[in-house]
Amino acid sequence: MSTTAPGRATPSRVGGTGPAVVAAVPGASSVDAAVDEATRRDARLVLLVPPGTPVLRLARILRRCHLRSPGLRITPVRGSACPPTCARPPDVLVLDAADVTAAIVDDGRSTLLLVPPGGEPDGPVVLGLAPWTGGAVAAAAVREARARGVALRVLQIWSDPAVDPGLVGDATLRRWDVHDAGLRDAALRTLAPWRLAGDPDPEVLVVRDDAAESLTLFAAGACVLVVGHRGGGRSPAAPLVRLARTVSCPLLIVPDT
Numbered sequence: 001m002s003t004t005a006p007g008r009a010t011p012s013r014v015g016g017t018g019p020a021v022v023a024a025v026p027g028a029s030s031v032d033a034a035v036d037e038a039t040r041r042d043a044r045l046v047l048l049v050p051p052g053t054p055v056l057r058l059a060r061i062l063r064r065c066h067l068r069s070p071g072l073r074i075t076p077v078r079g080s081a082c083p084p085t086c087a088r089p090p091d092v093l094v095l096d097a098a099d100v101t102a103a104i105v106d107d108g109r110s111t112l113l114l115v116p117p118g119g120e121p122d123g124p125v126v127l128g129l130a131p132w133t134g135g136a137v138a139a140a141a142v143r144e145a146r147a148r149g150v151a152l153r154v155l156q157i158w159s160d161p162a163v164d165p166g167l168v169g170d171a172t173l174r175r176w177d178v179h180d181a182g183l184r185d186a187a188l189r190t191l192a193p194w195r196l197a198g199d200p201d202p203e204v205l206v207v208r209d210d211a212a213e214s215l216t217l218f219a220a221g222a223c224v225l226v227v228g229h230r231g232g233g234r235s236p237a238a239p240l241v242r243l244a245r246t247v248s249c250p251l252l253i254v255p256d257t
Contacts, residue, residue, distance in 0.1 A: 022090035030115040034094035108231015112253040114244040123221035124151040137228035142194040152202040228256035
């Protein structure tokens with residue numbers, strides 16, 4: 001393991017060169033997730049260590065990282081700014097789900113991995129697909145499923161507010177079936193540029209329901225839920241903060257530029 005001595009979280013130290021995963025200590029679950037993500041990406045891991053953290057605790061954290069992924073490049077730095085101030089934003093910023101704020105989500109410069117406390121689910125990667133979801137989000141979901149060696153489940157959610165669910169007739173059901181089929185085909189087209197020969201076929205689910213409730217339900221047991229977000233105030237961040245604190249699996253929020 002390549003570990004440098006702790007220093008201050010300056011732009012040069014946190015930015016560095018090459019891909020980097022930055023994890024804000026303290027949570028054990030988020031540190032473990034950051035180690036795994038950095039290993040999958042062959043990236044350097046930067047640990048943001050709050051000022052005043054005892055040296056022995058930092059040593060235990062570094063040992064935990066080393067045991068989980070021998071050879072991983074790790075740089076501990078003293079700092080608590082989140083997102084960190086750096087010349088080159090981290091590729092992935094890993095946080096405890098309870099610590100994320102709307103401002104962090106709306107920053108939009110880095111992919112966020114928000115980790116709840118608890119175990120490590122080993123189910124599929126679930127992609128929450130919105131009508132505006134772009135290629136970067138689809139590519140991230142495909143890459144995560146391939147790197148983790150698990151299936152990819154795509155969840156396309158929509159609603160028809162003009163129809164009273166208690167007054168649904170045959171014509172409406174036929175129209176919904178046609179719409180569902182179109183969404184399923186569109187989801188496969190969105191994924192197609194990023195899939196490789198030999199990738200398992202994704203499971204595409206089209207659901208007419210509330211988005212937050214459906215994502216929480218269908219992501220149960222997933223190893224990660226992947227969603228997109230248009231930062232800089234172009235889409236609301238608060239729903240994603242609530243989602244991160246509701247779902248039982250890690251939430252990967254990918255900037256959708």
